[in-house]
Amino acid sequence: MPKFVSPPERLLRSAASHASKLSSSYLQTTNTGASSASTGAAYRAAFCAQTNKPLVIKKVYDTKQLGPSELRIRIRACAINFADILMCQGAYQEKPNLPFIPGTEIAGDIIEIGSNVTTFKKGDKVLALVNLHGFAEQCITDVDATWKIPNTVSYATAATLVVSYATAYMAFDRRAELKKGETVLVTAAAGGTGLAAVDLGANVFGANVIGAAGSAEKTALAKVKGAMHAINYREQDIKTEVLSITKRKGVDVVFDAVGGDTFEKCLRCTGFGGRLLTIGYASGSIPKIPANILLVKNISAVGLYWVREEDQGSYRFKDPKLYKHSIDSVVRLLGEGKIHPHVGASFPLNKINEAFQFIKDRKSTGKIAITMD
Ligand SMILES: NC(=O)c1ccc[n+]([C@@H]2O[C@H](COP(=O)([O-])OP(=O)(O)OC[C@H]3O[C@@H](n4cnc5c(N)ncnc54)[C@H](OP(=O)(O)O)[C@@H]3O)[C@@H](O)[C@H]2O)c1
Missing domain, CATH: 3.40.50.720 (NAD(P)-binding Rossmann-like Domain)
Known part of the structure; x- marks a missing residue:
């Protein structure tokens, strides 16, 4: 007999399967029971459950074992891109299945590394690109989409750079x-x-x-x-x-x-x-x-179409080497102090809808960061 799945749990499972399709796979559920996860702490994330409706903050329970070249990151900040807003309105060229956790550029600390990872270690301060799942307190990234950042650079600045x-x-x-x-x-x-x-x-x-x-x-x-x-x-x-x-x-x-x-x-x-x-x-x-x-x-x-792994016209898909070169270049320029990203404002995760509205009202300058305080 099939097990009854409550609507919120279904929502989270469905989001998990979508996140899985887009990048790393996650198994998520509401934080109501024990889990076999190795890292396993429940964490908060902002879900787009319906387009043109406010995002909702829910708990996620991540039971995914890391792949050999993956990293688990405690996210400290995630930048808002105009594309995130358009995507949550259903007005962006990429239309993820509902529900999904938006957010693509993050900064944080590595809390777990995959078995083949030699270039990063636990505790490294990094920025990374994820295909969704950024407005959350944890995510999984691939080593190829992760860059170390100097300790002198704030999480919000690093998250809003790339x-x-x-x-x-x-x-x-x-x-x-x-x-x-x-x-x-x-x-x-x-x-x-x-x-x-x-x-x-x-x-x-x-x-x-x-x-x-x-x-x-x-x-x-x-x-x-x-x-x-x-x-x-x-x-x-x-x-x-x-x-x-x-x-x-x-x-x-x-x-x-x-x-x-x-x-x-x-x-x-x-x-x-x-x-x-x-x-x-x-x-x-x-x-x-x-x-x-x-x-x-x-x-x-x-x-010029730079972003989005799954969009076949983007540099990220068509010319990953050149795409990576552009990121390596700006991370290097940041480290050398030749560029100075401007974080116009930061909002905590539970104020994400206010942050989206702030941008829609044309009040923002530079980039806006969501912090996981
Ligand atoms: N091609 C790519 O690969 C790529 C990469 C990144 C971003 N983008 C695109 O670039 C655009 C800007 O992104 P962003 O992240 O820089 O956004 P942003 O920081 O929010 O800047 C958008 C600015 O556009 C101006 N604007 C003019 N008319 C507007 C309107 N009707 N509503 C809202 N803003 C309006 C506003 O500045 P003023 O008040 O000064 O006019 C606003 O601050 C988006 O369409 C995004 O998808 C494309």
């Missing part, structure tokens, strides 16, 4: 081939990805950065990070300002994570031979490109 900085790094290095002295226009320049683009563009690639953002506070932050000029696009027209700053030449490179009308305005102030990077659509609107403008100014429109 997605934004490696995306911007790959975009400039491989897609736009940004050169020293070129001019770059960055939209949403105080957002997670935008601010990383400002920091890398100015302080690593040696470009002249124009940061465009939606408030005086945000443009000021972009300038602190290295932007030479700033445009408040809620009050100023991007094209007019850029043409004035560049003496009508236009910019060499655009880094746009907003889309919609903003993208087209950026296209209209891109100069001869320019490269227009389409990074994301925070405005919720996917722009259409008037091809004639590309033609008459020899402009290239360039896509």
Whole structure:
């Protein structure tokens, strides 16, 4: 006779099977009884049980034995990416089966290592990428998706580094081939990805950065990070300002994570031979490109899709070596003190819905971290 499974338990088992499909396998249940887990402590996690509804915090009981190249990590912080919010709304290109635990970039301490692991030890402070399961107090990662971090770097800073900085790094290095002295226009320049683009563009690639953002506070932050000029696009027209700053030449490179009308305005102030990077659509609107403008100014429109193991168009899937190189590069730059990620705010796990709303309300700057206090 089949054993009765309560709805919450079913929810957790189903989430477990999904997490299992996506990355490492987990067996989760409500924390009501004993378990055969070796590490086995119950821990909290934030579940998306229904799209467009608040996340719910539930206990997870992890009974998974580690694979030979896996690490069990006590998570201290997990960054929020705009994609997490879109995914919980069912509006992202990847649509996990419900319920799932969102969150992809974490930092914490290793509490257990797999039998073949020689490059890490228990107690190492690390950052890691997981395919879901980040908004939790524990996770399992693979050695290939885990990086040691200096003790001087905070967990929140480490957790918020990789997605934004490696995306911007790959975009400039491989897609736009940004050169020293070129001019770059960055939209949403105080957002997670935008601010990383400002920091890398100015302080690593040696470009002249124009940061465009939606408030005086945000443009000021972009300038602190290295932007030479700033445009408040809620009050100023991007094209007019850029043409004035560049003496009508236009910019060499655009880094746009907003889309919609903003993208087209950026296209209209891109100069001869320019490269227009389409990074994301925070405005919720996917722009259409008037091809004639590309033609008459020899402009290239360039896509960059960095994240997501299971998405077959991403660098992570198509060119894992290059993908890893982008992460190695930003972890190295962080260690050398050449880049300075900005954690705009931190929220404890039980305030995750407030943190999501804070970002949706466009109140955030840099990246927002969830801490497992
Ligand atoms: N291609 C890739 O591989 C890749 C990697 C990372 C992120 N992304 C994408 O890049 C975009 C930005 O991500 P993020 O993590 O940097 O987000 P974020 O930190 O929340 O920044 C988004 C910013 O977009 C601006 N914005 C403009 N219109 C908006 C609207 N209607 N609603 C909300 N924000 C609006 C806001 O800045 P202002 O107020 O200054 O306008 C906001 O702060 C997302 O679409 C994300 O999926 C793509």
